[in-house]
Amino acid sequence: xxxxLLKIDNLKKSFGKLDVLKGLSTEIRKGEVVVMIGPxxxxxxxxxxxxxxxxxxxxxSIVFDGIDIVKADEKTKNRVRSEMGMVFQHFNLFPHLTIxxxxxxxPRLVKGVARQEAEAKAMELLGRxxxxxxxxxxxxxxxxxxxxxxxxxxxxxxxxxxxxFDEPTSALDPEMVGEVLDVMKDLAKNxxxxxxxxxxxxxxxxxxxxxxxxxxxxxxxxxxPDEIFGTLHEGRLGEFLGKVHGEIRDIISDNVVxxxxxxxxxxxxxxxxxxx
Amino acid sequence: xxxxxxxxCSVLLALSGIAGxxxxxxxxxxxxxxxxxxxxxxxxxxxxxxxxARKLGKAFRAENMDFDSVIPAVIxxxxxxxxxxxxxxxxxxxxxxxxxxxxxxxxxVIYRKAxxxxxxxxxxxxxxxxxxxxxxDAYVLETLKQEPERFKSTPEACAAMLAxxxxxxxxxxxxxxxxxxxxxxxALSGFLSSExxxxxxxxxxxxxxxAVNDTIAAVxxxxxxxxxIADYTAESGRLKEKGSASAASVQSPSWLATAWQSLRDDxxxxxxxxxxDGTPRGMYLVRGLGVTLHVALAxxxxxxxxxxxxxxxxxxxxKYGYFPFLSTVSKxxxxxxxxxxxxxxxxxxxxxILRTVDSKVLIAILAFGINSGAYQAEILRAGILSIDPGQMxxxxxxxxxxxxxxxxxxxxxxxxxxxxxxGNEFIVLMKDTSIVGYIALIDLAKGGDIxxxxxxxxYLPYLTVAAIYLVLVMTFTWxxxxxxxxxxxxxxxxxxxDS
Numbered sequence: 094x095x096x097x098l099l100k101i102d103n104l105k106k107s108f109g110k111l112d113v114l115k116g117l118s119t120e121i122r123k124g125e126v127v128v129m130i131g132p133x134x135x136x137x138x139x140x141x142x143x144x145x146x147x148x149x150x151x152x153x154s155i156v157f158d159g160i161d162i163v164k165a166d167e168k169t170k171n172r173v174r175s176e177m178g179m180v181f182q183h184f185n186l187f188p189h190l191t192i193x194x195x196x197x198x199x200p201r202l203v204k205g206v207a208r209q210e211a212e213a214k215a216m217e218l219l220g221r222x223x224x225x226x227x228x229x230x231x232x233x234x235x236x237x238x239x240x241x242x243x244x245x246x247x248x249x250x251x252x253x254x255x256x257x258f259d260e261p262t263s264a265l266d267p268e269m270v271g272e273v274l275d276v277m278k279d280l281a282k283n284x285x286x287x288x289x290x291x292x293x294x295x296x297x298x299x300x301x302x303x304x305x306x307x308x309x310x311x312x313x314x315x316x317x318p319d320e321i322f323g324t325l326h327e328g329r330l331g332e333f334l335g336k337v338h339g340e341i342r343d344i345i346s347d348n349v350v351x352x353x354x355x356x357x358x359x360x361x362x363x364x365x366x367x368x369x
Numbered sequence: 370x371x372x373x374x375x376x377x378c379s380v381l382l383a384l385s386g387i388a389g390x391x392x393x394x395x396x397x398x399x400x401x402x403x404x405x406x407x408x409x410x411x412x413x414x415x416x417x418x419x420x421x422a423r424k425l426g427k428a429f430r431a432e433n434m435d436f437d438s439v440i441p442a443v444i445x446x447x448x449x450x451x452x453x454x455x456x457x458x459x460x461x462x463x464x465x466x467x468x469x470x471x472x473x474x475x476x477x478v479i480y481r482k483a484x485x486x487x488x489x490x491x492x493x494x495x496x497x498x499x500x501x502x503x504x505x506d507a508y509v510l511e512t513l514k515q516e517p518e519r520f521k522s523t524p525e526a527c528a529a530m531l532a533x534x535x536x537x538x539x540x541x542x543x544x545x546x547x548x549x550x551x552x553x554x555x556a557l558s559g560f561l562s563s564e565x566x567x568x569x570x571x572x573x574x575x576x577x578x579x580a581v582n583d584t585i586a587a588v589x590x591x592x593x594x595x596x597x598i599a600d601y602t603a604e605s606g607r608l609k610e611k612g613s614a615s616a617a618s619v620q621s622p623s624w625l626a627t628a629w630q631s632l633r634d635d636x637x638x639x640x641x642x643x644x645x646d647g648t649p650r651g652m653y654l655v656r657g658l659g660v661t662l663h664v665a666l667a668x669x670x671x672x673x674x675x676x677x678x679x680x681x682x683x684x685x686x687x688k689y690g691y692f693p694f695l696s697t698v699s700k701x702x703x704x705x706x707x708x709x710x711x712x713x714x715x716x717x718x719x720x721x722i723l724r725t726v727d728s729k730v731l732i733a734i735l736a737f738g739i740n741s742g743a744y745q746a747e748i749l750r751a752g753i754l755s756i757d758p759g760q761m762x763x764x765x766x767x768x769x770x771x772x773x774x775x776x777x778x779x780x781x782x783x784x785x786x787x788x789x790x791x792g793n794e795f796i797v798l799m800k801d802t803s804i805v806g807y808i809a810l811i812d813l814a815k816g817g818d819i820x821x822x823x824x825x826x827x828y829l830p831y832l833t834v835a836a837i838y839l840v841l842v843m844t845f846t847w848x849x850x851x852x853x854x855x856x857x858x859x860x861x862x863x864x865x866x867d868s
Contacts, residue, residue, distance in 0.1 A: 147762055167770070175768025185763035189781050198777065199767035251767060 095123040098255055098286055099144065104153035106139055113139045115310035116153070121255065126287045128301035130294070132333055135307040137290040141257050144288065145177040146170050175203050178248025178256040182263050184240040186232040186247070192219070193228040196247045204251070211250070218246045222276050238269030242276055249280075256280065258289040294337055298322045306330050391422035391429050394448035396436040398522035398822045399500075400547050400605030401598065402454040402566075405433070405819060407648060408656075411604070413597045414452035417471060417568065420593075421450065421584045425577075434809040435521065437502045440465055443571050445720055450581065451569040454541060456504040466572050468581040470565030471594060476505050477545050478558035479527060479538040486537060486558050496535040498526030504564055505539040521818075524548055527555065528825045543602070550606050552825070632829075639820050639829045650820050657816025658837060664733045664812065665799040671738025672798065676745030679703070681775055683746065684753035688761075691771075699746070706743035712804050714740055719808040729810040733802065741798045748790045752783030785856045792849040796842050803838075813837060 099121040106114040114136050121127055129137045142148040144155060146162060154161045162173050187195050196218070197211035206214075219225045222242040232240055241261055248256060258277065262270045274296050281287060281300050291297065297304055297318060304321040306314040306329075314321065314330045325331065395403045395414060403412035410431040422429035432448055439455070442448040443465055454474075457467050480486035492513055499505040501519035509517035518535045520526040523544040530538050531554070539561065540548070549555045568581050588594040640651035679699045686696035706714070718736040719729070726732055756779050764774030784791070803814035811819065817834035821827055 145766060147766060171765075171768050171770050174766055177766075179763075179766035181759060181763065181766075183757075183759055185757075185759035187760065187763070187778055187782075189778075189785065199769060202773060202777065203768040247767070 098123050100156040102154045104143060105151045106143055106148060107151050113310055117312055119312060121286065121288060123286055124284050125302045126281045126300055127303050127305060128297040129290045129305045129307055130297055131307040136310045137307045138259050140307065141259050141288060141290050144257060145174050145179055175251055176254050178251060178253035180244050180248055180258045180261045182260040184244045186240055186244060188232050191229050191231055192243055195243065196250045200250050215250055218249055222246055236269060237265045238272045241273045245276055255286040260290050262293060389427050391425060391427045392448040393418040393431045394434060394439045394442035394451040395431055395453040396439055397433045398524060399454050399544055401543060401601035404605055413601050416597045417588060418450055418452050420588055421581050424580050424584050436500060440569060443569055447720060447724055454566050455569055456564040457567050465569040466578050467567040467569055468578060469585055470567045471585045472566045473563060474542045474566060475560035475563030476508055476539055477542050477560055479540060479545050479548060479555055482554055482556050492537060495537055498529050498535040498538040500526060500540065508539060508561060522822050524822045524825060528827055532827060547605055635826050635829050638824050639826050653816035653819050654813060657811055657813040660730065660810060661802055661813040663730060664737060664802045664805060667734040668737035668741055669795050669798060671734060672741030672745045675742025676749050679746035680749035680753060684750045687754065703743050706740055711740055711801055712807060715804065715807055729808055732808060733805045733810055737798060737802060741794060744794050745791065748787050748794060749783060752787035753779055755786050756782050788853050796845060799841060800838060
């Protein structure tokens with residue numbers, strides 16, 4: 094078994110009186126793609142944001158590289174964050190900088206990489222996601238899918254040990270979801286350790302090495318995609334998956350019914366004698 | 370409390386004594402006693418005080434300020450002695466010690482020949498111009514029991530009378546003579562009352578008072594005083610020979626030609642004619658413009674610096690609860706600065722906080738910079754709060770520290786968003802500097818004022834000053850517009866896509 098990258102133990106987080114995470118424990122191993130699914134308000138995003146300390150956990154521990162980063166000082170936290178990439182739902186590109194500067198800012202400022210070297214690396218990564226020609230553009234000039242691909246590249250430029258994705262396709266128009274998921278699949282194939290919060294069940298089934306179902310601030314179920322999606326479940330997970338599948342069935346059947354009805358209508362119309 | 374303040378005064382006075390400079394407070398628009406000859410303050414009072422300094426073996430310096438400030442300057446220790454044609458009164462005696470009188474004089478009425486003055490009954494209920502804070506002021510208030518029209522100087526009051534803004538002017542005999550000289554439409558009455566001029570020193574400085582008395586007695590005895598009076602009366606008369614040539618001008622062909630000729634004469638008088646030191650009067654405006662720009666630009670930069678720090682501290686506290694102590698300090702700073710008038714802050718800085726600082730330009734820069742910082746801080750804070758929190762998260766997630774994210778990611782966007790409001794603050798600040806005359810700094814506005822006080826011409830100096838401010842502000846607005854367009858183009862203009 095591959096070495097453990099992140100060891101999370103009994104993690105709790107409250108906002109005031111509201112307990113959002115009620116003690117989660119799991120391990121993320123090198124090269125794993127862990128997908129977190131579950132209903133809204135279940136704690137998926139909060140859990141993810143605790144991993145790179147964008148949210149300070151209330152208690153519990155997260156061991157990364159042999160140190161408990163929950164109790165680390167500010168300097169260590171900054172270093173830890175620089176070793177974890179994060180991709181946001183709303184991209185959060187820097188609108189006042191060109192695409193190239195968006196990507197090279199952190200390597201130059203945080204890691205002290207020379208501009209030339211940083212830009213060469215950025216261009217290579219942009220090439221990999223098919224956006225070389227956008228290097229000198231500004232974020233406003235890009236589509237949502239392009240922005241999210243740039244955001245992924247921006248994280249990759251820091252050569253992170255793990256990539257965190259917080260609903261990376263939720264803010265995209267449907268026709269742009271594919272291009273972003275393709276980049277993520279490519280990353281997974283190349284052995285990147287990834288933790289992904291998503292509602293894309295097909296992506297979870299196809300790419301995940303492990304699926305966590307978060308519900309009510311706890312990990313309610315955990316298993317391989319086959320274990321989660323391939324079998325019938327009791328309780329909340331069953332309900333959740335049923336709802337998701339139901340929605341999909343509804344969409345498909347809606348279309349089918351419409352098409353069949355159209356055909357039947359046409360036949361009926363054809364068979365009908367002229368009224369006038 | 371009073372005793373403590375007095376003790377502090379004494380200590381500071383003692384310190385200024387050690388410094389070896391005798392500082393004289395005066396208001397230099399009172400010829401022949403004190404007036405500006407170019408940049409230099411000259412006159413009878415100046416000679417007397419210089420003689421005192423020489424007797425004490427000290428260096429000498431004369432400080433020009435509003436007449437209202439002359440006695441407070443002595444009391445507060447800003448100056449050692451005050452001589453500004455100050456009449457001995459019982460009220461003033463309560464606050465300062467007076468030397469023996471060096472001149473006995475009196476107040477007279479200046480009137481237009483077209484509207485002759487006959488006796489004091491005539492003055493009742495009329496608009497009477499005086500120099501603010503003088504015995505003439507007190508005479509109108511206490512003897513005539515009415516409010517005078519107060520001006521900063523007697524020439525100003527006369528100019529106002531000629532412009533129809535008051536019916537009579539009451540003034541000390543010497544400045545009154547000076548005003549009437551060469552102004553054929555004006556005349557003087559006999560004394561309304563007589564009074565004596567003396568030098569004022571802070572209470573308790575017996576040694577200094579004795580030195581002043583000895584000096585006055587000496588210059589009276591050896592004829593120096595009489596010579597100074599004759600010399601400076603002639604000198605101030607020369608400074609002000611107003612249009613004596615054009616007074617005898619021949620009949621003009623038309624009113625238009627007359628107006629044009631008078632405008633040309635006025636222009637020559639106000640800007641081209643050499644002032645006492647030989648440089649054209651217009652140099653008052655040129656040097657004044659230099660001071661205005663110096664103070665305004667330095668204050669803008671200081672304000673930006675303070676504004677950035679306070680804005681970041683306050684916004685960090687608003688958003689993340691950082692820096693609770695600094696945020697409280699910032700709040701107090703904002704409350705005090707925004708809750709008190711700029712003029713009062715300037716005077717407090719000059720008379721209390723920085724009273725040992727000599728450079729008035731530096732005092733003005735600090736006062737205006739600290740004031741503007743408060744307004745800029747609030748503008749920038751609004752800018753910071755307008756930035757999506759995702760920007761901070763993205764910066765932090767990449768490993769940047771809080772301050773680095775602030776500096777490289779949040780502030781550039783915040784400044785871009787509030788640039789119009791920030792530019793507005795710069796413009797307001799630039800024009801606000803016109804109040805530095807309160808601390809006797811000669812800026813553009815004060816420069817125009819001095820030309821007016823020397824020439825009695827009101828239109829040209831003030832309209833020119835207004836025009837220069839307008840050009841300054843328009844230039845500045847244009848530059849800001851350019852910057853704004855530049856910042857907008859980097860980021861939103863699709864044309865740049867191909868570049």
